[in-house]
Amino acid sequence: MKRPIEHGLALVALVPLGFLAVFFVWPVVAILRLGLDEGGVLATLGTAEVWRLVGFTVAQAAGATAVAVLAGLPVAFLLARTNLPGLWLVRVIILVPFVLPSVVVGLAFRALMPAGGVWSIVLANAFFNVAVVARTVAGLWTHLDRRAEDAARALGASRLRTFTSVTLPALAPAVGSAAAVVFLFCATSFGVVLILGGARLRTLETEIYLRTVELLDLSGAAALSLLQLGAVVAALSIGAVARRRRETALRLRGQAESARRPSGGEWFVVAAALAVVGLLLVPVVSLLNRSTVDGWRALTGFGYGGSLEISGLDAIRNSLAAATDATLLAVTLGTMASVVLVSAARNRLRYVEVIDTAFMLPLGVSAVTVGFGYLITLDLLPGDLRTSPVLVPLAQAIVVTPLVIRIMLPVLRSIDERLRQAAASLGAGPWRVWWEVDVPMAGRSLLTAAAFGYVVALGEFGATSFLARPDTATLPVAIARLISRPGELNNQMAYAACTLLVLVTIAVVALIEFGPRRVSVGEF
Template structure:
């Protein structure tokens, strides 16, 4: 990196200016609402008392401890699945992709109830298992996206020189995957640290995290000062995790070659079959709660029944729902489409800018700062963001608080970091010599991106769009505060039905979960069919 006195190059200045667009989006739709809520809490006083309370620090310890345990379990379970998706040429990988993603889209309250059926008393163990259940998909898709495009000939060369398969993996493959593993671990940790429905259902009054306590103090006790103090602690913890993750990713970067024409998948041999078997075991374990939900949707005290589906679709008794399940599904599809399109635009732009800043003469803190800022929405309470929207966005032209665009905007905040984390490791790993050769031949920066970067990163981009789409389909936190009563999404319908007594409402809730899973699986399978074909020019 050039000495600061040397000044910034024209390229660095251009990338720094380009960074203003994603930073402006974050500033208006994330920083402003969150700071508004924190300011309201600080104005009421009492923050210092909350920060010095022993109960507060017990909440911090439990939040970080359960998140660390869940992240470790998700990494252990997700790596074999990543290998299966990226390297193994075996039948059924498309179904595995769909099966892995479906748990991630389920509303957290529903997953909590599914695990509560196995652990009626709740506790720490089911909380950790349920959070890991959610996030295996993050590890499998993030690591698998990079693993699928790495040239495996370096691993084969190490094997030919006498290295055992485990040693070749540790010395060659694992360092190459370190940026993606670090990205996945950071995302999973943030999801687990801000887990809401799972902890609420399985923890009860005995085990609470910062997220559930913020909800309790904001919604039930209206203790904005205490909620503000906890939000500040949550923000500090998230920032520390992101900085550590950025440092680990930076140290783990390697000159990794991405080669579209090289052999990427092949039939497993020897010990690789053990990894494939472990991956299938993980998939089966993930499907157990899903199957349980499907069974519950057609079971009653009197036997099997489809009354829940009839009521949900409007062909029978509809209970007290304002809209049918089909209408809610269509609302989910529309908002998820808008959110994913917005997230892909800002996510890809942000990833390109981060890579551009690193390759230019810009100071390293610019790229690291933008990379860290993009992850912050994953670690801040959805309660804080939702209430922040309600007290700030009326100042914008058109009063977005009553606009249908409000929900897609909130969902895009969650999806954008996922797009960045899946695309960024691949863009970083592209051989710079390919880009330099194209530029030497007269290609403009835009054409270099279109002819070099996009073909190599295309698969990860499509995977990121599909992953973000299903995440938006199942987003519950911010949507629960912002969705209009006449336009609920499927997760909102599930939560409303779960809170109402009666067997029919319970059946309708599980039927809505089944509908959500079907829509999600169909979306994932369709995206797999539309994956970018391999390019052979490079």
């Protein structure tokens, strides 16, 4: 019986794995090979400048991760242990920064901290990732048995001692999982460092961009890409181990504990959480305040006087079209990959974790490496995709697909196996079981994944900035071009475009939260 199952899963897996091979592995290997063939990799890695870049990349990512964890823990308590009114609004507010385009966040923090610097980069990256910590940790915290904490308190332990000795060790799998993913996101941050760091502060990601686009140093870019790829694989491996521990802890904890009103010292934690939520609003409000009527008029083409090659409306249309195509493709591939991973794990097939990690790699590999790889490989495919308008949606789908998988996997894994067995006992085949049991129960999560993927694709900047032509520029690319050019009208147009992306993001996040079934997008 196991052999037909393996064959069926292999056929389904061929589609997402084939897409990953052609549109991710092949371009990345091609650019690395091109750089290696030119030589100089060892010389690049042996320079003090490169290791200063590595040091700064690791330091700012570690700092941002620490800030995100410290800020996210009180919010996780608020979401998991309290039943205060308005928690839906808290969920919306903390999720908005995570799906905002990096160029928008960079511009928001540049408005708040015009001098830039290390702290602006650290705070901006932490601003992005508070939601990952809060929602991942809250998912486990909800299931913790309060009796252990009550016992520690009865034995005379203070609230702080109870948290550090009882609660925090129990939350360690979720904290470790969230921290690994946040570190990965911060270490590969592109738009934020590009805008706030300028020429003074560079990470591996921005240095790869500089060497590829401006210096044409393919050998040096390849060396840095190899270094970054090794770090990404390590972070993903650590995250996978922590994620398995968190899922095991969730299974052992059983049903969720009911939320209750805070008492005593817990109000200090609630106050800290609300302070974090308030601080998350500051960059967004600051950005909205910089938007002007003149900027909106210029962006929409009325009284246009900016320096874009296309109108703002055309950039908006390009963004919407590319995001729609990328989302449809990513949801299809992500759903197929999730079904394969769940079925393979259920049947105890080998290499499940290897395949899972492979699907996550696009989250950490330099978008510049992928984009440049497209330009030197895709001419070998029929139709020369390098000049095709589908190039940007393909690149965006590579980024969105792992996020769809991470949303869909926990839901598919949580479906009671007895339901499948009952359907099979009534004569349904494997595909009929999947259609009748899995699809209805995971349907709402699929809609959530589609909405979440759409807003991420809408704001994707890394690969799109490299691949979009002047006449096919998306809104984030247009924003980056506007702020790099002199003139007050260009700045006003950039802030108007950022405001538009913020409003769209808030609307989509609100739809996700008001859906029939809430799904944590912190399941990374």
